[in-house]
Amino acid sequence: MLCPNQTRRSLLLTTLAAGAFLAANRFAAAQEDQPGSSDRPKKGDLLVVSEGERAGDVIKPDDLKLGDPPLHAWPKDPETSVVRNGSRLNEILIIRLDLAELDEETRSRSAEGIVAYSAICTHAGCSVTGWLKSETGDKDVLKCFCHNSEFDPRERAEVVFGPAPRRLPALPLAIADGSLTITATFVGKVGAQQPG
């Protein structure tokens, strides 16, 4: 229940606490042995909720509200119904943003202001789980708590703080038959980049 005097901070914590509880079921439906479950997302894949009571449900545009934190998702092959959750490199963050705030490149990959990015930090491969005010500005950004890297999803998920060397790979989206659909493979290399 949202109390009238609830602060933004307590609201955020409440939201995250719920998220953490839901995360318990994230891998409950893992299908590591199924062919294709470790393949990277492909053109035509659907997106399904990766955690919580709705895990496995196909994501529709109305599932994402402006101002909500990112939804965690897996790609799903619509032909074989295999959910590609065999590799954590397939973890995806989906969020609805104000279309007017998106730069041209981000807008071109979005569907009604909904954008998708890899959930794996490009610095050391940790999971990007935070959505909160940036260290360097007033806007909420995607944050990796391992080493404090921050990414602005309105601008191609470019790095705005921390040691990450490059942006989060983007996943172009469209809406087909009322569901979010992936229109191309990741733009950029997923995961941390090993030196040398």
Place this chain on the structure above:
Amino acid sequence: MTRKQWLLSGCVAFTTLISTAAVAGPIENYSPVTQARLENPEPGNWMLYRRTYDGQGYSPLQQIHTQNVKSLMPVWTFSTGVIEGHEAPPIVNNGVMFVTTPMGQVIALDAKSGEEYWRYKRSLPEDLFQLHPTNRGVGLWQDKLYLATTDDHLVALDAKTGKVVWDTKVQDYKKGQYLTLMPLVVDGKVIVGGSGGEFGVRGYIAAYDANSGKELWRTFTIPGPGEPSHDTWTGDDWKTGGGSAWMTGNYDKDTKTIYWGVGNAAPWPGDAHPGDNLYTTSVLGLDPETGKIKAHFQYHQNDSWDWDEVEAPMLVDLQRDGRSVKSLIHPGRNAIFWILERKPDKISYVAGWPYVYTDVWKGIEPESGKPIVDPAHKPVVGKRVEFCPSLWGGKDWPSAAYSQKTKYVYVPAMENTCGGFSGEKVALVPGQLWLGTKPEDIGLTIRPGGKHIGELQAWDPATGKKVWSHTFPKSQLFGSVLATAGDLVFVGGTNDRYFRAFDAKGGELLWEQKTNSGIMGMPVSYEVDGTQYIAIQSGWGVDAQRIQDALATQNVGVENNVPQGGVVWVFAVKK
């Protein structure tokens, strides 16, 4: 000249340069490492994590001393090409240096010239989650090196070529298990302890055959059903209770006992795992032949602060209260400076006192050595609790040193820090962080009125008196300490990128050198062809960076601008 001719000319010139300038290739006349050499290392070598099995971090070399240290100059540097925290001591065996870097690299260098012999690069899995991308060095035995990796393998390399001899999986990185420590080698056994306390693992220490890589024994730091002290846990908490063991142990060759520090209980809030929770936040004495636990001492019960006590205590023969004490000395992360007595089958409390400000402890029970907790500052589920020092403690893993000349202990302390978090009950997901709080809720603040943060302290363990200290108003101190027979103490650890030398007796700052990055690694000293060198890796990252990020938000004038990127620095006195 055609383009093809031009290319050929270039290739010929390049080949000529290669043949005359580089020394890359196998190391000739490599000195095999034996148990006798590890037990009594030559003064000019640094072959164990803290040079000697007693963990003192002391070099008997004295060519560089208080009178000439002002003439200390860089003689060579070497860029590792890697970012993140460079924590490893440069290991030196008769003129050959081995450095390790984050991302599982080992580089063999000529310790005199800095020329590279070979480089090993671990191919890490693409899906690896590196909460702590670092490494603390290679262990040595005969003609092999031993690297513990963040994808949880133990790898033996040919010291002369860098080629893999064997590669053994220790645990499953996908479940949050990983390794960052320098293996301890005792009598042909390569001993490691696992990381992963943030992922709800059950910690362990394990030994492997140096020649074959076969596992010889594995001792869990949390006893299972039927084992002694299992009753210090409730229900199934022991299965996920933490107790990681991610720092190198020390070794008493007389009693054949290894002493190994054990980390925090998991998840962090104490009421999430009721009981004393042995052997978390303890030191264990183990038989290196079997892994059997011979003795233990728990620095605090029911850990609730993420206070890993993983730095192994130093073995020091101490004169105290009119008697000789075979002591274990440990400036704890829990803010208490511990002096314990080690006997073959027992570890006893001798003395303890706070060496930085703490509001968590009301005192220490004189017989048992158990600290008395103030419940107001003990984190629990369901509310926010503040405590001092912060979760990084009075001193995190960076090592203190003991000088056999001054008889003082030199502590890289963090003073005036406090922290807090809101405990919450969270279900464990294998491979995901499991802290018992939200990462964004972890606080680090400077205590009101606190005038400094980092503090290099010199303590006389015989009397419990602080002899001198050097304070750093605008920086944490997050780097290991080296003491030398030249009456010098070397340390980096500050966000201004300096490497410094102090007078071991009086604490006067005698020399400093600004380096490429911040130093969170361990200084060493060695000798080649009659010249004493000081070596250090400069490369900021991991928790030094985390603390830096937090301090930068505290409006205490700390700039958050410490560049990353590793460089090996080697110094000698200009002749």
